Amino acid sequence: MAAGTAAVLLAAGGISIPLLLDDSAAAPAPVPAEPETTAVAETPLPPEPVFTYYNQIGPPEGSPLTAVEPLALTVGTQKTGTSLTDGLVGLSLEATDLADPAMSGENPEMVQSLTGLGKPLLRFGGNAVDRRFFWTSAGEPVPSNLTGDKAHPVRAVTPADLERVNTLLLAVDGSINLTVDLGHYDPARAADMAAHASRIFGDRLAGITxxxxxxxxxxxxxxDSKWTVDDYLTELKAYAQAIYAAAPEVKIIGPGVYEQSWWAPFASVDLPQEKIFSFHHYPLSSCDGAKDPGGAPVLANLMSQNIHDHADRYRGAALEPASAAGLETWITETGVSACPGSNETTKTHASALWAADYAISGAQLGISRLSFHSSLITCKGGPPMSAICTGGEYLQPNGAVDERANYYGLSMIAEMQPGEFLAVEETGGGLSHAYAVRHADGSVSVVLVNANNPETDAQLSVSLKLPGRPLTAAMSQLTGSSYASEDSTLIDGQLTEAVPVSERLTLPGFAYGSETQDFVLTAGTVTVLNFTFQE
Structure with missing residues (x-):
């Protein structure tokens, strides 16, 4: 044995096990040194600029303010898989409105109103298309079996009308969805309209319903009363074949119905051209409230968590057959209610809060286009749910185009840049809803719909955790004095559409470079914040 070692015999069933003993065996074995770590310093921020802060409106003076549970909000980096699309918000109009001279790029009032909705899709359809609308490219007289009234006249539409409407689309960078008459079965006439529309609108023609x-x-x-979805599909196929022969590049958008049992049959039907899935939705359409009190068009229902959740469930159900078939999904006609005439919700600030939340929540679910049903009839006596209407005495338009409260709610969302939705975690906040979108330039917009009561609820304290260190925090806000107030909804204190991010002031209390931002928001508001970040 080598010096400094000894053999030790351990009795273990007669087996000898030699152990090597070091002369200095009492010393412990050396512990391997931990690898050196180098702290990574955060990239220093640029010098903080001088900000001009947004002057947020406070709650009404003397209000009996009820405390609202603070909102804790975290915006992560994980994507939801859905996107805020360019041209999300649009209007639905009657097919007969194609013949209205007001629909022209030479009409500055109409151009200004539509421009406030981003790059809108104008959908022409409604009840008129199957009852009072007649397409002709040959100048035939209007058939005598079409009937209307003073407020809803029968109108013929020609290629010249489409040419005029195209000037409007060019002026507002919009697109168009046309509906052809199925009430009076005539695939050849529909194909003729499709051919002219394709020639005139080109890529701006999104499709035909x-x-x-x-x-x-x-x-x-x-x-007749025995007509079913199967009969519809048979007639649809004949129309689709005729349209494909005349304009093969034109998509079919449909079925454009409110009955769920019709959704899957359309999604799976085989047509020669591409399809886009569409449906209609008016959440509060239990007009007398007898069968469904929660669906009655009253303010208490509109400003409730239930209506928000109902809309998510209904739209989610529509997305299922469309997604299974790989189809893009649109809501081609929507609004608070399909009930005729005025009700508690029409023309109110509450409808603006609802419209903003309905639009952006729909986009987060996976809806890529929403057309809010409107009218070109005068504001006096015209449909009160319409986002726009015309000035002048009843049925005597004077050329002006006016916007109602729900228009401003839509404008807040329509003016946002497209992007991908980010996952948001939120707790507290009372009746509030939050959304986050990452844009192509790396900035993140956070939308906060504070639907708490502006007359009774205190300002909402918000603690917002961001996915980065912000350098700027641009703010825009929609406000109103009460749920029921009419013609008082404002954006940034003015009766105007939303302005670009570059023109907006800074969130009050903005903590430069901090991932956590603490601030308060007045009740009854829609706030859009846009943050840019340190790279």
Missing amino acids: VGNEPNGYASNGLR
Whole structure:
């Protein structure tokens, strides 16, 4: 054995095990040194600039303020898989409005209003298309079986009308969805309209819908009572074949119905051209509230968590057959309610809060286009749910175009740049909803719909955790004095559409470079914050 070692015999079943003993065996074995770590210093921020802060409106003076649970909000880096698309918000109009001279790029009032909705999709359809609308490229007289009234006249539409409407699309950078008459079965006439529309609008023609809400034909007299979805699909195929032969690049958008049992059959039907799935949705359409009190068009229902959740469930159900078929999904006609006339919700600030939340929550679910049903009839006596209307005495338009409260709610969302939705965690906040979108330039917009009552609820304390160190925090805010107030909804204190991010002031209390931002928001507001970050 080598010096400094000894053999030790351990009795273990007669086996000898030699152990090597070091002369200095009492010393412990050396512990390996931990690798050196070098602290990574954060990239220093540029010098903080001088900010001009937004002057947020406070709660009404003397209000009996009720405390609202603070909102804790975290915006992560994980994407939801859905996007805020360019041209999300649009208007739905009657097909007969194609013949209205007001729909022209030479009409500055109309151009200004539509420009406030981003790059809008104008959908022309409604009840008029199957009852009072007649397409002709040959100058035939209007058939005598079409009937209307003073407020809703029968109108012929020609290629010259489409040429005029195209000047409007060019002026507002918009697109168009046309509906052809299915109430009076005529695939050849529909194909003729499609051919002219394709030639005139080109890529701005998003597609053509065959009939308006055909699920109602069996009950409204446009078909006999035994007419079913299978009959619709048979007629749809004939229209689609004729349209494809005349304009093969034109997509079919449909079925444009409110009955869920019709969704999957359309999604799976085989047509020669591309399809886009569409449906209609008016959440508060239990007009007398007898069968469904929660669906009655009253303020208490509109400003409730239930209506928000109902809309998510209904739209989510529509997305299922469309997603399974790989189809893009649009809501081609929507609004608070389909009930005729005025009700507690029409023309109110509450409708603006709802419109903003409905638009952006729909986009987060996966809806890429939403057309809010509107009218070109005068504001006096015209449909009160319409986002826009015309000035002048009843049925005597004077050329002016006016915007109602819900228009301003839509404008807040329409003016946002496209981007991908980010996952948001939120707790507290009372009746509030939050959304986050990352844009192509790396900035993040956070939308906070504080639907708490502006007359009774205190300002909402918000603690916002961001996915980076912000250098700027641009703010825009929609406000109103009460849920029921009419013609008082403002954006940044003015009766005007949303302004670009570059023109907005800074969030009050903005903590430069801090991932956590603490601030308060007045009740009854929609606030859009845009943050840029340190790279």
